[in-house]
Amino acid sequence: MAVYSFKGGVHPKGNKELTAEKALTELIPQGDMVYPLSQHIGKPAAPVVKKNDMVLAGQLIAQADGFISANIHSACSGKVKAIDRRLNASGVPCDCIVIENDGQFTPAPGVGEPVDYSGFTPQEIIAKIKDAGIVGLGGAGFPTNVKMMPKNPEEIRYIIANGAECEPGITCDDRLMREHTDWVVEGLKIVLSIFPNAKGVIAIEDNKPGAIKAMEEAVKGNEKLSVLTLKTKYPQGGERNLVHAVTGMYMESGALPASLGVIVDNVATLAAIYRAVAYNEPIMTKGFTATGDAFNNPGNFTVRLGTSLKEIVEAAGGLKEGAKKIILGGPMMGPAISNLDAPIVKANNALTAYMEDEVEKAELQMNACIRCGRCTRVCPLGLMPQQMAKACERGDIERFVKLSGADCIQCGTCSFICPAKRPLTQLFKQTKPVAMSYIRMQAQKKEA
Amino acid sequence: MNAITLVIITVILLAVIGLLIGVLLVFAGHKFHVEVDEREAAVREVLPGNNCGACGYPGCDGCAAAIVKGEAAVNACPVGGAPVAEKIGNIMGVAAEAAEKKVAFVKCAGDCTKAHTKGAYVGIKTCTAAAALPGKGDKVCQQGCLGLGECVSVCEFDAIHIVNGIAKVDRNKCVACGRCAKICPQHLIEIIPDKAEYAVECANTEKGKLVKEQCDTGCIGCGICAKMCKSDAVHVENNVAHIDYEKCIGCGACAAKCPSKVITLREQ
Numbered sequence: 001m002a003v004y005s006f007k008g009g010v011h012p013k014g015n016k017e018l019t020a021e022k023a024l025t026e027l028i029p030q031g032d033m034v035y036p037l038s039q040h041i042g043k044p045a046a047p048v049v050k051k052n053d054m055v056l057a058g059q060l061i062a063q064a065d066g067f068i069s070a071n072i073h074s075a076c077s078g079k080v081k082a083i084d085r086r087l088n089a090s091g092v093p094c095d096c097i098v099i100e101n102d103g104q105f106t107p108a109p110g111v112g113e114p115v116d117y118s119g120f121t122p123q124e125i126i127a128k129i130k131d132a133g134i135v136g137l138g139g140a141g142f143p144t145n146v147k148m149m150p151k152n153p154e155e156i157r158y159i160i161a162n163g164a165e166c167e168p169g170i171t172c173d174d175r176l177m178r179e180h181t182d183w184v185v186e187g188l189k190i191v192l193s194i195f196p197n198a199k200g201v202i203a204i205e206d207n208k209p210g211a212i213k214a215m216e217e218a219v220k221g222n223e224k225l226s227v228l229t230l231k232t233k234y235p236q237g238g239e240r241n242l243v244h245a246v247t248g249m250y251m252e253s254g255a256l257p258a259s260l261g262v263i264v265d266n267v268a269t270l271a272a273i274y275r276a277v278a279y280n281e282p283i284m285t286k287g288f289t290a291t292g293d294a295f296n297n298p299g300n301f302t303v304r305l306g307t308s309l310k311e312i313v314e315a316a317g318g319l320k321e322g323a324k325k326i327i328l329g330g331p332m333m334g335p336a337i338s339n340l341d342a343p344i345v346k347a348n349n350a351l352t353a354y355m356e357d358e359v360e361k362a363e364l365q366m367n368a369c370i371r372c373g374r375c376t377r378v379c380p381l382g383l384m385p386q387q388m389a390k391a392c393e394r395g396d397i398e399r400f401v402k403l404s405g406a407d408c409i410q411c412g413t414c415s416f417i418c419p420a421k422r423p424l425t426q427l428f429k430q431t432k433p434v435a436m437s438y439i440r441m442q443a444q445k446k447e448a
Numbered sequence: 449m450n451a452i453t454l455v456i457i458t459v460i461l462l463a464v465i466g467l468l469i470g471v472l473l474v475f476a477g478h479k480f481h482v483e484v485d486e487r488e489a490a491v492r493e494v495l496p497g498n499n500c501g502a503c504g505y506p507g508c509d510g511c512a513a514a515i516v517k518g519e520a521a522v523n524a525c526p527v528g529g530a531p532v533a534e535k536i537g538n539i540m541g542v543a544a545e546a547a548e549k550k551v552a553f554v555k556c557a558g559d560c561t562k563a564h565t566k567g568a569y570v571g572i573k574t575c576t577a578a579a580a581l582p583g584k585g586d587k588v589c590q591q592g593c594l595g596l597g598e599c600v601s602v603c604e605f606d607a608i609h610i611v612n613g614i615a616k617v618d619r620n621k622c623v624a625c626g627r628c629a630k631i632c633p634q635h636l637i638e639i640i641p642d643k644a645e646y647a648v649e650c651a652n653t654e655k656g657k658l659v660k661e662q663c664d665t666g667c668i669g670c671g672i673c674a675k676m677c678k679s680d681a682v683h684v685e686n687n688v689a690h691i692d693y694e695k696c697i698g699c700g701a702c703a704a705k706c707p708s709k710v711i712t713l714r715e716q
Contacts, residue, residue, distance in 0.1 A: 090581075091566050426577055
C-alpha cells in the first residue's frame with residue numbers, strides 16, 4: 001500500500017504508547033467552569049448572560065461578534081458567578097464568563113435530541129455549524145462555518161479529514177477515530193453534502209493502524225470516501241503538508257487550501273459537526289490527552305470545555321514530585337504554561353508534563369551556527385531557517401520577508417534538528433508579527 | 449640595458465605620470481569645487497559625536513547639516529544640552545534657548561522582591577523574544593519590566609542598568625536619547641523632565657484586584673492621587689495614574705496618599 005508524505009520533516013520520538021491504549025474516559029468536572037470569550041481566531045464573542053443568571057448545559061452564553069468569531073456555550077448547568085478578567089494558561093489576563101457548576105449538567109431544551117438531518121440544505125448545515133460555535137479543533141481555532149463558505153463550493157474537490165495527529169504524545173484523535181468512528185465518518189458525509197463535487201479523504205499516519213482499520217471498515221462501499229495512509233513524520237498534520245501529501249499539489253505562499261479546491265478539517269472538528277447537526281449539540285466536550293513522564297497515570301479523557309486544567313491533572317493521577325515543565329498541547333508546538341487554574345478551551349487537545357526541561361538543556365548546549373543546512377533540509381515549507389535567523393538577529397525585516405519568513409508555521413522542526421541548538425523557532429515567532437505588519441504596510445504603499 | 453638604466457627610466461616614467469595626474473587633480477579640484485558651509489564643519493566639531501540619533505537625524509553629521517540649513521533648532525542635540533547649544537548658537541549667530549534637561553524613566557518598580565513570579569523563563573534572553581511569547585517573561589504581571597536588559601544593550605551612555613530584576617536609569621548619565629524607550633517591547637520607558645520630583649512607577653492597566661495579585665507595588669487605579677492633586681496634574685487613565693509634568697508643582701500630595709506606593713519621590 002502506498003504511503004504518502006511530503007518533503008522534509010523530522011522524526012521526534014512518538015511517545016504515543018503512553019496513552020494510545022487508554023480509552024477516552026469521561027471526566028466529570030467538580031469546580032467552577034470558566035469560558036474565555038476569545039477561544040478562536042477573530043473577534044472575541046460578546047456575552048449574552050449576566051451575573052447571577054441561571055444557565056443550562058448547551059446554552060449560548062456568548063454570541064459571535066462579527067463574521068470571523070464564534071458562539072460560546074456553557075458545558076454545565078449552574079449560576080453565572082462572574083464576568084471578569086482571569087488569567088489564561090499562559091498567565092495572560094482575558095475576559096471570561098465564570099459559571100458555578102451545580103453538578104447536574106441539566107441540558108438546555110433540544111440539546112442532545114436526535115434530529116433527522118437528511119433533508120438539510122447546505123445553508124442549514126452551515127447555520128447549524130455556526131450556531132454550535134464550532135472552530136478548528138486541531139489547534140488553530142478558525143471558525144469552521146467560515147471555512148465552509150468558499151467562493152465556489154462546486155470547485156471544492158477534496159475534503160480532507162485530518163487524522164494525522166503528528167504531535168508526539170497526543171492520542172486523543174486516534175482514540176476518537178477508533179471509539180467514535182461513525183461520528184467522524186458521518187461528520188465527513190455532512191460536510192460532503194455541502195460540496196457536490198468533493199471527495200472525502202481521511203488521512204491518518206501509519207503509526208495508528210487501529211484507527212486506519214476502523215476507518216477503512218467504516219468507509220467500505222462508499223465511493224466518495226477513502227482512507228489515505230500517511231508516513232509517520234512531523235509535521236505531517238500541517239495543512240500545507242497534508243494538502244501536498246493527499247493531492248500532490250503545492251499551496252502557494254499565503255494561499256488557503258480552498259484556492260486548490262481543498263478543505264481540511266480535523267477529525268475532532270468533523271465529529272463535533274456530526275454532534276451539532278444530528279444531535280443539536282453545541283460544542284461542549286472534546287477529547288483530551290494528558291501525557292508525559294511527569295503524570296502518574298497518563299490517559300485520554302472526554303472533557304467538558306471550561307473544566308480547569310487542575311482537574312485534568314488530578315484525573316491523570318496528579319504530577320510526580322519534581323515535575324519541571326507543563327506544556328499545553330504537544331512538545332513540538334505547545335507553549336509552556338504557568339497557570340493550572342486556567343480552563344480548557346476549544347482549541348486545546350493535550351497537556352504534556354515533563355520531569356526535565358528540554359529547552360533548558362538545549363540552552364546550555366547552545367553553540368554558534370555551523371551552517372550545516374539541516375534546518376533547510378527538514379523545513380516542511382522549504383524555507384531557509386538559517387538565513388532567516390540571521391535576518392532576525394540583524395533585525396532585517398525586508399530580508400526576512402524576502403526569504404518568505406512570514407510563511408513560517410513555527411512547527412519547531414528547525415529547532416529540533418539544529419545540532420548547535422539554536423533557538424530558531426523562537427526567533428521566527430518574535431519576528432513574524434513584525435514581518436506581517438511590514439507586508440501590510442508595503443501593500444498599503446502599493447495601493448496608495 | 450643594464451640595471452641602472454632600467455631603474456632610471458622607471459623613476460622618470462613614474463615621476464612624469466605622477467606630475468600629469470597631479471595637474472589633472474588640481475584642475476578637477478578647481479573645476480568641480482563644491483561650496484561647503486564652513487559653519488557645518490564648525491557645528492559638527494562642537495557636537496558630542498556619539499552618533500546616537502537622539503535628535504532624530506542620522507548621526508551628528510546629519511544633525512549638523514540640519515542645524516545649518518535651519519531645519520533643526522540650535523538646541524537640537526539633547527546629549528550636549530545647554531553648553532553645546534550655546535556654542536552652536538554662537539556659530540549660527542542665534543541666541544540659544546536653554547533646552548530643558550530630560551531623562552528616561554522606567555515605569556515599573558516590580559523588582560524581584562515585589563513582583564510576583566509565575567515560573568522560570570527559558571529561552572532567548574532578550575525582552576523582545578520574551579514579549580513575543582504568550583505569558584511573556586517570568587513575572588505574573590504582563591505589562592512590567594521583563595528585566596532581560598535589551599535597553600541596557602542599546603544605551604550608548606551606560607545610563608541604564610538592570611538592578612534587582614528591573615531596569616533603572618542613572619539620572620546623571622542619561623541624556624534622554626530615547627533609544628531605550630524605542631526598543632522596550634513593553635513600552636515602559638518614558639522621557640520625562642529631569643526636574644520632575646515625583647513619578648508613577650507602574651504602567652499596569654489591569655483592574656486593581658488583578659494588579660494586587662500580580663505585584664506588591666502596582667497601580668490599582670484607585671484615583672486617590674487625582675483627588676489629592678491641587679494643580680490638576682495627576683489623572684487616572686486606563687486604570688493607571690499619569691502625571692502631567694507641565695502642571696505638576698512637585699508638592700508630593702499624591703505620593704503621600706498613594707496606597708500602593710507607586711507614586712514615589714525620584715531618587716537623586
